[in-house]
Amino acid sequence: MGKNCIVAQSGGPTAAINASLAGVISAVNKSNNYEKIYGSLHGIQGVLRNEFLELSNATEDFIERLAATPAMYLGSCRYKLPDYREDEAAYKDIFEMFDRYNVGAFFYIGGNDSMDTVAKLSEYADAMGSSIRIAGIPKTIDNDLLVTDHTPGFASAAKYVASSIREVAYDTYIYDLQSVTIVEVMGRDAGWLTGASVLTRNEFSFAPHLIYLPEVAFDREQFIEDVRKSIDRYKNVIVAVSEGIHDAEGNYIAAGVAADDKFGHAQLSGAGKALEYLVKEKIGVKVRSIEINVLQRAAGHMASKTDLEEALSLGAEAVRFTELGETGFMTVIKRMRNEPYEYIIEHSPVKDIANKAKPVPVEWINDAHNDVTEEFISYIKPLVEGEVDVFYKDGIVDYLPIEHLVQTK
């Protein structure tokens, strides 16, 4: 009689994280080594609270719908484990639960913070001489995890951002007057997703005409200069900015506008809104800002097929690696070639990945700091390829039901 597995999800939602869950479930259910698979609700908290969904009886149809459903089927948490040497209580509870459920392997799908949990649990298991395998599976639209070539969720968000900016460009080009449209993209510390907006460009439209990433300092005066020049040349100018752009002193541009509500509280506007005000003040043309907001991370209807396939493989391979005896790792994508695009899945020690971040290389940003380079484009291009089947019910996008996450007293 084999051991059982637990899988959980953590951090922010993406369009691809459920594909990794589907990969784990599918691989466990096909495995000769493992028996049952339990989904822990709300990340590691589900283990502490004994809140599980049994997933062993998942049908092919369920797996397929799951892979195409955005956000997180099992729910998320933002829970940080303490150092076990200082406070062992949670660890004892977790490993007691692992014993109770006869667990042989625990899979955690998430970003930097979640990999911290994987690193700590595997370190604890090691210190206790436990044979339980602890594996991490990457996801984040920020694409800022080390070692892996890129992270699931990023390419789907990129596809949505570039497609949405193309639609914004069509919307903007209809007016025969000078205008500036500023699109704010997620990514506080890493500009990967903002840079991906470069894919919007085609043979007749250069939008976004200016792209600003948080990896280099943002200069307000240079920005106004850039916009003036672009208006002259293109009339309708579209600007993509990362929410995290900041000046040379490290102050967020978003904080440049300190809005006071009627109760007298200071409020922060986003970077896009701050630049909208700046353009209105300094240039005076028609200007608008658009914050794509959470729509970009939850848009399952425009997921990249390449992204979902990779996410699925990263989940399935994690199961296989634990069967080979590996623990304390995160599955990673290694790019083998670009044309045609090929990759393999490997594993890498999670302790080298957790709590660290991978910014866009400064060499991939142009000298004027208002665009990305050809290297960036070559990197991102293959990742957004391919479309997935989109399900509609009564005319509205439809996903796998998540009634277990929804409260209706």
Added chain:
Amino acid sequence: MGKNCIVAQSGGPTAAINASLAGVISAVNKSNNYEKIYGSLHGIQGVLRNEFLELSNATEDFIERLAATPAMYLGSCRYKLPDYREDEAAYKDIFEMFDRYNVGAFFYIGGNDSMDTVAKLSEYADAMGSSIRIAGIPKTIDNDLLVTDHTPGFASAAKYVASSIREVAYDTYIYDLQSVTIVEVMGRDAGWLTGASVLTRNEFSFAPHLIYLPEVAFDREQFIEDVRKSIDRYKNVIVAVSEGIHDAEGNYIAAGVAADDKFGHAQLSGAGKALEYLVKEKIGVKVRSIEINVLQRAAGHMASKTDLEEALSLGAEAVRFTELGETGFMTVIKRMRNEPYEYIIEHSPVKDIANKAKPVPVEWINDAHNDVTEEFISYIKPLVEGEVDVFYKDGIVDYLPIEHLVQTK
């Protein structure tokens, strides 16, 4: 030798207005009465400036791609004709151009303002004894035109709004903590599109839990009461609000937050942002606001098939009605039955439609003023049915090129 036609577009973009253009082109090209069809660039201004695209040689493939391309292929304008009795100059220029191009019919696709142009031109033609037919074809995501059951562009925007809110709901439900998410939808005076968010609801999720339209006064205290109750019951609460909600005195809620930028200028935040601050202040749970912005009117990738088919018919039928001798009309949709949904296209005097607006009937808003009724749902449901083929190129949504609208010096 038959006469020629001119077609133009005006007002704000929608996902369906090019389908009406496709309908006009297709009908003229098949017509035995008309010869050539010219597209006037940037609305009626193209006629004044002699800026035309000849569309007579449009292929089937072009027509098909055009119908599925959002925004406006011919560009837009916000040009209001004076009363010809006070200032005849522009009229003379326009009708001279009509003569020069041997025009038999002029088709204008747009909203209330554009219908004002149609009414004025047809009145002038009548006064001058001109035989040129002047026809209006409706479009507006606001759905606020009189006589017609609904307007092209509305249902596609509704499909996008309801689908996007469903994705926002999936994003929101993953967190095991109380939260409020406020989604601001376009529609300053009419709540049709905000009300359409009701289509997000399904068997396990009641989101949006609260819906506020501009047709009734918005009460901040009642809103906070509503939200408190909803949090208790649903934990994660999603609120859909129209950008145009206002209090009993007619003051916009959007103006309730007067943000001062660092230059000391008063700035307006949107209604969603204003309510975000209010919830943060009065309730204190996690709160976020999302402005769907222009994405909702330009999202050709999620157009309603029903909407595009109707838009096409409204264009084609306008041509047919002019061939029958009609002028000074707008084509309108008359709903015949709901299950199965059936409609016919008629024409109606444009002077009764121009410059007027059709709000959501107050009886279609619930007594608590925080939801829509079953009548509203029955009305909107059939309109969002059906999906269109979406074209992708290199992984990004792709539409008909519009190089004639794009400046690249």
